[in-house]
Amino acid sequence: MARLNAQKKLMVQLPVDGRISLFTKDKLASPFGLGWVPSNDAPMGGKSTIDIKLADAGPDGSNDVAAVNVVATIRPGFAYPWAGLAFLPGKQAMEATDLSAANTLKFKVKGDGKQYSVGISVEGSYIPISVRFTAPEEWKEISIPFSQFKGMDPSIITLIAFNAGPQPGEYRFQIADIRLLKE
Incomplete structure (x- = not known):
């Protein structure tokens, strides 16, 4: 019974539009958390590095929805090296x-054509x-139903991350308009 009460207490009200990325030049903000x-x-x-900065423009060159540049260098040193935005x-x-x-x-993404992962921790x-x-060269909207995250319980999520790795090398992508929706 205590477990159910704890879960209820931590339930958040999602924004109407579902957007959890409220990026500005001053802050990588969110509506909660x-x-x-x-x-x-x-x-x-590990020895991987990450650099995150606000992009000059969002998807399709607009400034209505801000994007961030993610530049990762994946280096050996840990069994499963990664770097990204969480x-x-x-x-x-x-x-x-x-x-x-x-x-x-x-979410909307564009980049270097390499493979990335969305990881959800519980x-x-x-x-x-x-x-x-894949982060294609032109902006693309990616939609991933929670059912693709095998065995994931959405009532106990601790982290959502967009990561480069585990292959060593340089990675670059932009990400914007990250949303959690009921579809």
């Missing part, structure tokens, strides 16, 4: 948050459940 942060394998002894939906790092009001993750596991995507 701790927001967006650079993420890499350094805490695990969203922390809780009020504190790795706090389980009930995002079951949504069943789909959508309470009780340090290994994210991941789905691969």
Whole structure:
């Protein structure tokens, strides 16, 4: 019974448009949680690096929806090297948050044509459940139903990350208009 009460307490009200990326020149903001942060394998002894900056323009050259440039260098040094951009939906790092009001993750991306992953971490596991995507040269909207994240429980999400890796090398992509939706 206590478990159910804890989950109810951490349920968040999603924005009407579902947008969880509120990027500005001053902040990588979000409508709830701790927001967006650079993420890499350094805490695990890895040597990958990440640089995140606001892009000059959003999808299709507009300034209506801001985008961020993500530049990652993946280096050997950890069994599964990564670097990217992570969203922390809780009020504190790795706090389980009930995002079951949504069943789909959508975002716009463009980049170097390489493969990336969206990883969702849940309470009780340090290994994210991941789905691969390609960052094409032109802006593209990607839609991933939660059902593609095999075994993921949306009521206990601790992190959503967009990562380069594990192959060593340089990676570049832009991401914008990240949304959690009920479809």
